[in-house]
Amino acid sequence: MTFYLRPMQRFDFVVIGGGIFGCYAALYLAGKGARVALLEKEARLFQKASLVNQARLHSGYHYPRSIATAALSDEHKERFTAEHRRFVNFTFEKYYAIDRFGSFTDPLQFERFCRYLNIPCERIFEHNLFNFNRLEALYRTEEYSFDPVLLREFYSEKVEKTPGISVFKNTIVDSATADNKAWSLKIKNSGPGVPELRSLETATVINATYAATNAVNRLFGVDDIALTHEISEIAFIASPRFAAKGLTVMDGPFGSIMPYGLSGLLSLSSVAYTHHKISYDNLPRFDCQTADDPRCRPEAPGICTDCPRRPESNAYKMLAQMRQYFSESVRFQHLFSYYTIKSKLKASYIDDGRPTEISMLRAEPRFYCLFAGKINSIYEVEKIV
Ligand SMILES: Cc1cc2nc3c(=O)[nH]c(=O)nc-3n(C[C@H](O)[C@H](O)[C@H](O)COP(=O)(O)OP(=O)(O)OC[C@H]3O[C@@H](n4cnc5c(N)ncnc54)[C@H](O)[C@@H]3O)c2cc1C
Numbered sequence: 001m002t003f004y005l006r007p008m009q010r011f012d013f014v015v016i017g018g019g020i021f022g023c024y025a026a027l028y029l030a031g032k033g034a035r036v037a038l039l040e041k042e043a044r045l046f047q048k049a050s051l052v053n054q055a056r057l058h059s060g061y062h063y064p065r066s067i068a069t070a071a072l073s074d075e076h077k078e079r080f081t082a083e084h085r086r087f088v089n090f091t092f093e094k095y096y097a098i099d100r101f102g103s104f105t106d107p108l109q110f111e112r113f114c115r116y117l118n119i120p121c122e123r124i125f126e127h128n129l130f131n132f133n134r135l136e137a138l139y140r141t142e143e144y145s146f147d148p149v150l151l152r153e154f155y156s157e158k159v160e161k162t163p164g165i166s167v168f169k170n171t172i173v174d175s176a177t178a179d180n181k182a183w184s185l186k187i188k189n190s191g192p193g194v195p196e197l198r199s200l201e202t203a204t205v206i207n208a209t210y211a212a213t214n215a216v217n218r219l220f221g222v223d224d225i226a227l228t229h230e231i232s233e234i235a236f237i238a239s240p241r242f243a244a245k246g247l248t249v250m251d252g253p254f255g256s257i258m259p260y261g262l263s264g265l266l267s268l269s270s271v272a273y274t275h276h277k278i279s280y281d282n283l284p285r286f287d288c289q290t291a292d293d294p295r296c297r298p299e300a301p302g303i304c305t306d307c308p309r310r311p312e313s314n315a316y317k318m319l320a321q322m323r324q325y326f327s328e329s330v331r332f333q334h335l336f337s338y339y340t341i342k343s344k345l346k347a348s349y350i351d352d353g354r355p356t357e358i359s360m361l362r363a364e365p366r367f368y369c370l371f372a373g374k375i376n377s378i379y380e381v382e383k384i385v
Contacts, residue, residue: 009200013037014039016216017210018039018040018046019048019050028382044169059073059074079379086150087154094142095247101134102253106137119142120142147262170191182201211343214283215283226347235268236267237268237319237332238333246266256269265335270317
């Protein structure tokens with residue numbers, strides 16, 4: 001196979017992964033005067049977890065069994081909200097509820113927990129949209145939703161226009177070698193066509209590839225972080241009577257309907273049906289990946305929504321579960337679903353927390369692994385510099 005080699009380009013930082021964490025890292029570093037290369041495997045930025053998620057700006061309600069997790073979950077929330085106001089839905093009615101059957105929490109515990117965290121929660125005893133035969137308790141709460149599509153537009157434009165950032169789309173690292181001071185990378189296009197090798201040199205690499213974290217760590221000869229991966233479905237639904245509202249039912253048999261930012265759509269997820277397949281391997285290894293399809297491999301996961309072998313939708317099961325919590329007059333319609341790989345730290349099974357972890361896995365030259373928990377923790381990258 002023919003390779004074309006271009007002259008070496010030098011950068012202060014190479015950030016791998018063009019989701020919200022990689023984009024924010026590149027912008028932050030360029031803002032400090034650094035020259036940054038941002039590498040993204042796909043043709044567009046924000047095609048994976050940063051687009052396919054439930055868009056919840058966590059306030060803590062989600063974790064009634066762990067005060068510590070709840071308190072940490074809204075770290076940076078105020079700053080994120082203040083700096084992204086145009087992309088946040090502040091105006092919907094948000095309810096949390098406790099299922100009469102099989103819940104791990106109860107009204108006394110939940111109310112105490114909200115008081116302790118100082119987050120608003122008003123118990124409601126009557127409401128014509130909900131089924132109180134099934135709900136043990138219903139609360140009006142305060143929670144916001146960010147808009148992933150608007151965030152994608154904002155960050156994509158900003159990284160392209162910021163002097164100091166060079167964006168390489170359809171690009172992956174082919175090989176990496178290190179001397180004491182610098183990384184030498186060969187990068188190549190990930191799409192079809194003749195591979196064109198380019199050489200980059202940098203003192204610092206930041207791996208922000210989420211589901212592909214360990215694949216990239218291995219390319220750079222550093223240790224894995226312990227992860228599990230799930231192929232997850234976010235179903236998009238509409239409801240004339242339940243428009244601009246959200247309901248999350250806790251805790252255990254979780255189910256949740258949330259406005260998807262400012263789009264007018266509602267997103268639907270459920271602990272039992274959102275996650276179709278699980279991989280306990282450090283790489284996202286699934287039986288739907290085939291040797292003859294290079295678009296998705298454990299070493300280079302692809303875009304699940306675009307995949308012909310994505311799982312069949314569980315939307316009707318999620319809706320059947322959630323319908324029990326509503327009065328009969330409330331109807332929902334499934335419009336479409338997005339799929340992606342959700343990756344979690346293995347340790348998070350203990351408290352269901354989703355911390356963002358930044359580890360320096362090599363000092364000279366530097367290699368940082370940035371594994372993202374929640375969108376509002378993008379600022380954690382500032383600790384690197
Ligand atoms: C189903 C689901 C629901 C969620 N709900 C919420 C929620 O309600 N609230 C919340 O705050 N968080 C939520 N999260 C978590 C949140 O979405 C993630 O923490 C965050 O989006 C991760 O951002 P990222 O930039 O690290 O990853 P991604 O957005 O996945 O970006 C990683 C990028 O790296 C690229 N890449 C991969 N390999 C390579 C390579 N070799 N070379 C170059 N590029 C590569 C990928 O193509 C991708 O663009 C949810 C996540 C999921 C999956």
